[in-house]
Amino acid sequence: MRSPGPIAYILLYVALYAAFGVSSPFWPKFFETRALPPQQIGLLLALAMLTRLVSGPLVAVLADLLGSLRLVLASCAGLAAAAAVALMQANWFSLLLPVALVQAAALAPTTSIADALSVSVAKPRIGGRRFEYGWIRGSASAAFILGTLTAGQLISPADLSPVIWMNAGLLIATAAAAALVPGPAAETALQHAPFPAPEMKALLRMRPFRSMILVSGLVYGSHAMHDAFAVIRWSDAGISNPIISFLWSEAVIAEVFVFFLVGPALVDRFGPRGAAGLAAAAGIVRWSVEGLTTSAFVLSMIQPLHGLTFALLHLACMRTMGNVIPRSVAATAQALYAFGSGVLTAALTILSGTLYASHAAAGFLVMAALCALALPLAWIGFNRQDQSLPAD
Numbered sequence: 083m084r085s086p087g088p089i090a091y092i093l094l095y096v097a098l099y100a101a102f103g104v105s106s107p108f109w110p111k112f113f114e115t116r117a118l119p120p121q122q123i124g125l126l127l128a129l130a131m132l133t134r135l136v137s138g139p140l141v142a143v144l145a146d147l148l149g150s151l152r153l154v155l156a157s158c159a160g161l162a163a164a165a166a167v168a169l170m171q172a173n174w175f176s177l178l179l180p181v182a183l184v185q186a187a188a189l190a191p192t193t194s195i196a197d198a199l200s201v202s203v204a205k206p207r208i209g210g211r212r213f214e215y216g217w218i219r220g221s222a223s224a225a226f227i228l229g230t231l232t233a234g235q236l237i238s239p240a241d242l243s244p245v246i247w248m249n250a251g252l253l254i255a256t257a258a259a260a261a262l263v264p265g266p267a268a269e270t271a272l273q274h275a276p277f278p279a280p281e282m283k284a285l286l287r288m289r290p291f292r293s294m295i296l297v298s299g300l301v302y303g304s305h306a307m308h309d310a311f312a313v314i315r316w317s318d319a320g321i322s323n324p325i326i327s328f329l330w331s332e333a334v335i336a337e338v339f340v341f342f343l344v345g346p347a348l349v350d351r352f353g354p355r356g357a358a359g360l361a362a363a364a365g366i367v368r369w370s371v372e373g374l375t376t377s378a379f380v381l382s383m384i385q386p387l388h389g390l391t392f393a394l395l396h397l398a399c400m401r402t403m404g405n406v407i408p409r410s411v412a413a414t415a416q417a418l419y420a421f422g423s424g425v426l427t428a429a430l431t432i433l434s435g436t437l438y439a440s441h442a443a444a445g446f447l448v449m450a451a452l453c454a455l456a457l458p459l460a461w462i463g464f465n466r467q468d469q470s471l472p473a474d
Contacts, residue, residue, distance in 0.1 A: 103229025
């Protein structure tokens with residue numbers, strides 16, 4: 083059974099990202115209710131991050147090898163749901179750690195495989211209208227917000243079990259939604275095909291793909307200082323919690339707005355390289371201003387730039403992959419894209435701690451410099467379609 087049009091993709095992304103929304107902000111607190119000390123919580127979360135970095139590309143390669151992205155996605159979602167339920171029965175670090183790592187390994191490839199499925203059909207017209215990746219990714223961001231708000235209303239400091247049940251239920255819904263998604267036309271033909279090793283080698287040699295990985299890593303990674311220390315800095319400057327919440331919400335609302343409305347039009351108008359350059363330029367402005375002021379009014383003016391520094395760049399990257407990456411290595415390409423930015427973001431998060439401790443807000447200027455470095459790289463090497471791989 084298949085659901086026609088973009089509705090199936092929206093259902094898939096809503097279920098998947100709502101599962102993230104109900105759980106991601108609350109896992110540390112859940113582990114605390116299991117009597118884990120901060121050192122063990124930190125170790126568990128760090129090992130889970132490393133597991134995701136390794137598992138994502140490996141499972142994506144397997145998905146391309148099998149030629150059945152939907153089957154692998156559904157299997158990963160089901161395994162992650164089972165691991166979530168198992169966390170309810172684990173009360174010691176020695177049990178929580180392996181179960182949490184299994185869930186991290188299962189969840190790591192889900193977003194990359196989902197993007198590989200959706201981006202591969204972003205160019206055709208579905209139901210007489212052009213299919214836009216931004217529609218489903220915007221739905222995902224909105225679902226994440228709604229999931230977080232819902233979980234916050236249902237949990238209590240002593241009882242976080244609703245996080246487990248909602249996470250597991252939504253992951254099961256994700257597995258079911260994967261069955262509704264119209265897979266790429268090439269998927270059936272690839273089910274018994276050998277792994278396309280020559281295309282894999284060509285993928286890694288592609289200048290536009292390498293440039294995309296580097297530019298996205300620099301711009302996404304530049305968010306590290308903001309994500310780790312913005313709230314601390316704003317609180318120290320006397321900004322109240324309601325205003326901080328408003329500032330943070332502004333960024334997410336702008337992200338959804340760009341995904342749904344202005345982002346696809348900007349990518350159409352300026353092309354992927356122009357959109358990526360605009361995202362990098364927005365990063366220069368955003369981090370420079372954030373490093374120079376803690377005025378709540380000024381911050382409220384620049385927070386919506388998140389719609390450009392994240393959402394617009396992501397749309398540009400997805401358009402590039404839809405243009406130049408063949409379907410036979412689509413999941414692998416998506417995983418390498420996530421891996422590159424993930425590694426650089428992790429490294430810059432560590433660096434941010436050192437920068438903030440020694441230079442305080444001046445560390446944001448380093449993040450602006452990373453975006454300045456990304457700007458010419460985006461224009462020089464981003465999405466040169468004459469270097470694309472042959473279509474499958």
